[in-house]
Amino acid sequence: MGSHARTEPSxxxxxPSRPAISGANLLINAMEDAGVEIVFGIPGGAIxxxxxxxxxxxxMRHVLVRHEQGAGHAAAGYAQSTGKVGVCMAxxxxxxxxxxxxxxxxxxxxxxxxxxxxxxxxxVMGTQAFQEADTCAITKPxxxxxxxxxxxxxxxxxxxxxxxxxxxxxxxxxxxxIPKDALQAKVxxxxxxxxxxxxxxxxxxxxxxxxxxxxxARQPVLYVGGGVLKARAAAQLxxxxxxxxxxxxxxxxxxxxSPTRIRxxxxxxxxxxxxxxxxxxxxxIC
Amino acid sequence: MPGMHxxxxxxxxMQRADLLIALGTRFDDRVTGKISSFAPDATVVHxxxxxxxxxxxxxxxxxxxxxxxEIIAELVAATRIELRTSGAADYAAWWKRIDGWRENxxxxxxxxxxxGLAPQYVIERIGALADPDTRYVSGVGQHQMWAAQFLRFExxxxxxNSGGLGTMGFAVPAAMGVKxxxxxxxxxxxxxxxxxxxxxxxxxTCAVEDVPIKVAIINNGSLGKxxxxxxxxxxxxxxxxxxxxxxxxxxVLLAESMGCAGLRCDSKTDVDAVIKKALDINDRPVxxxxxxxxxxxxxxxxAAGTSNDEIMAxxxxxxxxxxxx
Numbered sequence: 001m002g003s004h005a006r007t008e009p010s011x012x013x014x015x016p017s018r019p020a021i022s023g024a025n026l027l028i029n030a031m032e033d034a035g036v037e038i039v040f041g042i043p044g045g046a047i048x049x050x051x052x053x054x055x056x057x058x059x060m061r062h063v064l065v066r067h068e069q070g071a072g073h074a075a076a077g078y079a080q081s082t083g084k085v086g087v088c089m090a091x092x093x094x095x096x097x098x099x100x101x102x103x104x105x106x107x108x109x110x111x112x113x114x115x116x117x118x119x120x121x122x123x124v125m126g127t128q129a130f131q132e133a134d135t136c137a138i139t140k141p142x143x144x145x146x147x148x149x150x151x152x153x154x155x156x157x158x159x160x161x162x163x164x165x166x167x168x169x170x171x172x173x174x175x176x177x178i179p180k181d182a183l184q185a186k187v188x189x190x191x192x193x194x195x196x197x198x199x200x201x202x203x204x205x206x207x208x209x210x211x212x213x214x215x216x217a218r219q220p221v222l223y224v225g226g227g228v229l230k231a232r233a234a235a236q237l238x239x240x241x242x243x244x245x246x247x248x249x250x251x252x253x254x255x256x257x258s259p260t261r262i263r264x265x266x267x268x269x270x271x272x273x274x275x276x277x278x279x280x281x282x283x284x285i286c
Numbered sequence: 287m288p289g290m291h292x293x294x295x296x297x298x299x300m301q302r303a304d305l306l307i308a309l310g311t312r313f314d315d316r317v318t319g320k321i322s323s324f325a326p327d328a329t330v331v332h333x334x335x336x337x338x339x340x341x342x343x344x345x346x347x348x349x350x351x352x353x354x355x356e357i358i359a360e361l362v363a364a365t366r367i368e369l370r371t372s373g374a375a376d377y378a379a380w381w382k383r384i385d386g387w388r389e390n391x392x393x394x395x396x397x398x399x400x401x402g403l404a405p406q407y408v409i410e411r412i413g414a415l416a417d418p419d420t421r422y423v424s425g426v427g428q429h430q431m432w433a434a435q436f437l438r439f440e441x442x443x444x445x446x447n448s449g450g451l452g453t454m455g456f457a458v459p460a461a462m463g464v465k466x467x468x469x470x471x472x473x474x475x476x477x478x479x480x481x482x483x484x485x486x487x488x489x490x491t492c493a494v495e496d497v498p499i500k501v502a503i504i505n506n507g508s509l510g511k512x513x514x515x516x517x518x519x520x521x522x523x524x525x526x527x528x529x530x531x532x533x534x535x536x537x538v539l540l541a542e543s544m545g546c547a548g549l550r551c552d553s554k555t556d557v558d559a560v561i562k563k564a565l566d567i568n569d570r571p572v573x574x575x576x577x578x579x580x581x582x583x584x585x586x587x588x589a590a591g592t593s594n595d596e597i598m599a600x601x602x603x604x605x606x607x608x609x610x611x
Binding site: 067069071072076082202218223229231233239240249253255 | 349
């Protein structure tokens with residue numbers, strides 16, 4: 001055995017009943033467990049180990065884009081329209097830096113995206129190795145959270161966590177950077193655990209105060225943003241607008257939030273331009 | 287829609303409001319204009335899931351932190367009780383004022399005089415010839431504002447665009463993502479010629495992966511939104527915003543080379559026919575090159591950094607400045 005044995009992950013020895021599996025396989029399994037249907041990406045050296053088991057996935061379709069920026073925006077388009085987490089994948093260095101613009105875009109618009117990037121092997125990280133960039137440092141201010149996975153056994157837990165982070169609370173982009181050696185290592189995974197959803201309860205006093213303001217206001221406006229779409233609250237908003245008769249203004253990010261015809265007084269201006277007070281109009285005042 | 291290119295009614299209503307109930311929104315500078323003069327008389331109720339948004343740009347008088355779906359439902363319940371016990375609210379005079387703004391300053395456009403199509407007309411016709419389930423994606427620029435103004439949206443999630451970062455090149459790849467999520471739904475990318483040239487290679491992906499999106503290029507041969515600022519604020523000195531002196535690239539040939547159908551339209555009488563032709567092609571992506579007027583501007587407009595009170599409904603027309611109140 002000698003010194004070589006000491007470099008092997010100890011879990012292999014301690015838990016012989018669970019089979020060792022590659023970090024790459026753990027990644028693909030974890031993505032399948034997260035319910036991923038489509039991955040947009042481009043392979044390259046550092047991420048190559050992940051692309052091998054990806055080829056055998058029956059539940060995930062990989063779409064080979066022509067530029068990583070396209071992968072990021074495609075994931076965002078998927079996410080914005082479905083409300084589900086969009087997924088993109090790229091290699092280290094230029095692959096990752098090409099994701100910077102779509103990640104910044106998703107961060108600004110609170111779009112749930114998970115980006116998986118390959119990283120050079122840990123043995124050469126920090127040496128300006130071929131196609132090396134400090135992806136976590138670069139993306140820190142433009143992601144909701146990012147992770148560098150140093151131990152393959154952590155991949156399932158981190159991937160589950162990344163999808164939770166992207167979708168819960170205020171949605172946003174999350175990046176998981178995985179060195180090539182972690183993708184190649186064979187390990188027994190650490191178990192994942194479900195995170196309990198934090199309970200939020202709005203204070204009754206504040207709600208009562210808001211209701212009192214609604215009653216006493218003379219010139220109120222409902223100023224509605226993209227968060228109403230992300231919370232799937234269009235029906236609740238319609239009820240509030242109908243109950244109170246308060247005019248609704250929707251921002252650029254909230255266009256389309258109104259699912260039905262509300263009432264003529266809430267007709268949107270674009271339609272008013274063609275037919276004043278049109279009853280066919282479906283939108284907010286403006 | 288409020289903001290820099292919002293309707294006069296939306297901007298005026300917010301400026302003159304005595305109560306703003308802000309739901310899942312972040313008082314972005316493109317909405318508020320100069321923040322110190324935004325909705326000066328309004329009490330603010332602000333609901334958001336992210337506590338960092340509360341009082342970030344505008345102090346909230348009543349903060350409500352949590353998921354908008356839950357908060358709005360609870361607000362409905364609280365308001366029902368309030369109205370039942372203390373009497374109904376009366377906004378009749380307010381609506382009369384709003385109706386006045388709507389009648390006096392409807393969203394509209396004039397047909398340009400330089401021979402090109404009116405871009406707003408093209409976008410209106412795309413919307414008119416599409417069913418209500420259609421999903422729209424846009425790039426960033428004038429075409430994005432016109433699409434937000436002149437398309438009708440019937441369902442949540444049917445409008446996808448880059449709002450905060452303003453990323454030119456968003457449309458084609460994002461439309462691919464939308465179409466893969468909803469393969470049986472018509473997906474239109476409304477793009478500009480500047481935006482399109484940043485990411486159009488993903489049409490190759492669409493062609494190869496069988497993702498038949500429709501792309502309408504509102505082609506004014508320039509970086510139109512920047513040009514609009516040069517037109518209004520830089521003495522019509524058009525520094526580096528001209529893209530297309532000799533129709534390069536030829537969008538039709540470019541589209542065909544990428545495995546798409548390429549169409550061109552430069553006359554009003556052909557607009558409907560070309561759109562219908564595009565709708566009939568479903569075995570590959572379609573790109574339409576709409577040759578529109580370079581001179582068309584996005585109105586209304588609040589100039590960056592100025593007060594929303596100075597909104598221009600059109601050139602030199604300031605509804606709130608001119609003593610509407």
